[in-house]
Amino acid sequence: MDFLKLMRQSPLSARIGLAIVLLNLLAALLAPVIAPYGETEIVADVWLSASWDHPLGTDHLGRDLFTRVMYGARNTITIAFVTTLLSFIIGSMMGFMAAATGGWADLIISRIVDILMAFPTLIFALMALSVVGTSVMSLIGVIAVLDSTRVFRLSRAVAMDITVMEFVEAARLRGEGILWVMRKEILPNAMPPLVAEFGLRFCFVFLFIASLSFLGLGIQPPTADWGGMVRENAGAITFGIMTPLWPAGAIALLTVGVNLIVDWFLKIASGLKD
């Protein structure tokens, strides 16, 4: 199997990355099964330190932190993943379209993207979210659109290099429509850089959601979310209590894990040359 061979050749860093991501995915998938308590269940006193009953202690309302971190993985990762996927669908479609048609279409799409990118992302997101509200759907929508501008730039650049290849010209001479050219000729060849970028973008989106939650405009309580959990428990740090460091550590760990895999993938995608 190709996959097995690939795994066998993978460097240690990539394996560590994979292990981290797998661990997070398992936590996210099995949260309702493994977690000792309910997501929003108040089980003990506030800000207890770690004990056998509460492996990571409790938070500012007396909820079990270990349980909350697991549910947080579930919520944060799912939302970040869906958002990134959406931003890639929008961004790469627009990018391929701009590259494949060129001319006016390219000019118009590119200028719209430039306008969107002219505003600092966080401020733009705060503004948009305060207009459309802070439901999970609007959160996903707003971040996906903002993030798709970055994807657009990459996929347009990649597709530009592909559209000048003769096999694309051959398809055009055959009379193929733009959708076929985008889907069958450009997309498969643009895949490696896009997949690598997906990993990277996922981290950014994930951190972005965490920071929005920290600012209070992200995932709303009582839903568990790592960024929100850091904010809720931020006060504890002044008392020397570890609590906010656990969700913060989870964010850091997953980001590092995904990046290790992305680095490995980039190396493979760049053509196996050392």
Place this chain on the structure above:
Amino acid sequence: MLLRDTPPMTHLLEMKNIVIEGFSSEEEKWMPIIKSLDLTLDKGEIIGLIGESGAGKSTLGLASMSYTRGGCRISSGSIVFDGMELFGKPNAVLREIRGVRIAYVAQSAAASFNPAYRLLKQYVETPIQHGLMKFAEAEEKAVDIYKRLLLPDPEGIGYRYPHQVSGGQLQRAMVAMAMACTPDIIVFDEPTTALDVTTQIEVLAAIKKITREFNTAAIYITHDLAVVAQLADRIMVLKNGNLVEENNARQMLANPKEAYTRKLLSVRTLTEDRVLSDAEDDVVLEIDNVSASYTGKASEKVLEDINLVVRRSRTVALVGESGSGKSTLARVITGLLPPLSGKILYDGKVLPPALKARERENLRIMQMIYQMPDTALNPRQKVRDIIGRPLSFYFQMNGSDQEKRIRELLEMIELSPKKYIDRFPGEMSGGEKQRICIARALAAKPELIICDEVTSALDQLVAEGILKLLQDLQNELQVSYLFITHDLATVKAIADEIVVMLQGRIVEQGPKKKVLDPPYHEYTDLLLSSVPEMDPDWLDTVLKIRKEKGIGLTHDR
């Protein structure tokens, strides 16, 4: 130049039992590229390495300075240069030799020069880096060498950027760079392969002149026996990392011993003479007074007043140097570049000028085959999908019908359907890929195929096979070809009619016999006489004739 006393019986360069391996990532082990070869070179001697791509010519040439490309290694052998063993020496020692005493000239000068620096700055880098010369001294020498290489404006050309000189001039500038430190050996790696015949002859003349004047030894790598015949004293024929034959150049050409050498010598003998009846007016494609420009301005025309006719199941060859507008004409015909004025008629009916306005049927009957099969095939599609798409697109042929037809087409292009139908382009050789391109064109059941330099990226033996295939297909399917090429040998082989283009205009056209037999048009004569012949005296003879006639070597624009 230093004169060294070399004791008798020692060679300037002596490579013994060289084994070079390359790492195959598929099989995860080192595979041999060069299998125990010897090479000796004396002072002032030029040795030609010839063979098809993959024969290990470049690898062996580079090994002369104990260098290998990434992913390769010299695993054993000895490389003695001027009494010094180079194999296994650290890079610091080798750096003192590379570029100074053994220099390298790469195939594509355009890709090898840094576009951001002027030629002179790149020229002086080696001598200054090695502390051999000061800038002023190096510049003086550069002008001298530019002069010797017959470059125009030798004092000023060093201050131009690479994009400001022509391809042939750039290649000569690279030869000049190699000469900068007056090396003992220069490795020429296919220096003329990317050039037109008319430019090639200039570069060949320049290389011959300068290596003689400086008594420089050279390793000349090429796949073209006729080119190497002009320069080399001795020729080594390589195949798959093994030596096939080694002999004095004249003897080898006159009397090749091995069958493989004979095969290489006999390429370009494919000809087909069909009797063309005058009563043929079964015109397929007619180009009527077409002019075109990329900018849309009438003052910047790249094609002017082109009139051209292609008849059914006949081959029209479109000949000219690069930049003469051949490929632009193909773009106009296919509709990628709508013409400024003029008409394109197919079967007597005017075709819409732009691709988008043409009907599917118009597109189907006219197919195209490209120069580079690597870029003409989508690397992420299997042969099945590549050939299958025109079938489903034009004929709504799907499922088992499609599969059957794909297999038929693969049979036609002489590739085993079982073996190839599920391969990706990356899993095939250049010649096989070009055959797949032909199958893709044939799948549309076209009446006219435009072949844009289809053989120039291929080895001669492979190219020969492709031309033969195209000829057979024409006889079988009655398809017409518009054959764009700068290679006159190809033209001689397959054309029925010839159109000669120069700077966007047609300078001569007519049946092959008429164009290729005297009296020639002046430009046709220049093109024809620039095609290297197997005769080792060909270059000198041609240069002499041209000098007498007063045709300048440098007809650079």
